[in-house]
Amino acid sequence: MANHNEIQHDFSKVNRDQLITVQDLLDFKQQLIVDIKKLLREQSGQPGHQWLKAFEIKKMLRLSESKLQYLRDKGLIPFKKLGGITYYNSEEIEKLMASGKLNDQMKMA
Numbered sequence: 001m002a003n004h005n006e007i008q009h010d011f012s013k014v015n016r017d018q019l020i021t022v023q024d025l026l027d028f029k030q031q032l033i034v035d036i037k038k039l040l041r042e043q044s045g046q047p048g049h050q051w052l053k054a055f056e057i058k059k060m061l062r063l064s065e066s067k068l069q070y071l072r073d074k075g076l077i078p079f080k081k082l083g084g085i086t087y088y089n090s091e092e093i094e095k096l097m098a099s100g101k102l103n104d105q106m107k108m109a
Helices: 004-011 022-043 054-061 065-073 090-099 101-108
Strands: 051-053 080-082 085-089
Touching: 051 054, 051 090, 054 065, 054 085, 054 090, 085 090, 090 101
Parallel strands: none
Antiparallel strands: 051 085, 080 085
16 A cells, blocks of 8 residues: 555656546536436437437327428427438427427427
8 A cells, every 4th residue: 555655756757637627517517417318318218319319209299200301490499401302400390399389390390
């Protein structure tokens, strides 16, 4: 077992680039929060990835194909097309759901 003098001596060998700054800790905290939220979403059955396909959105929002198409056509639900496949940003969809705007529009459709 190392004695106290040997441990102190090891700390004197710490280089400047080995120090942890407050910003390092804040960045680590932010990444940890993001990772925990992702794990919680995955545990609750929600997809953990950011871009969702139509079948995932239909399942998540309990929509038919025609209702989803209506929301896209009216510009009420954000999406991107890539190679003929339509993708939806899960964060944007969650914000829409939280705001209540999507529910209001689905009742009108």
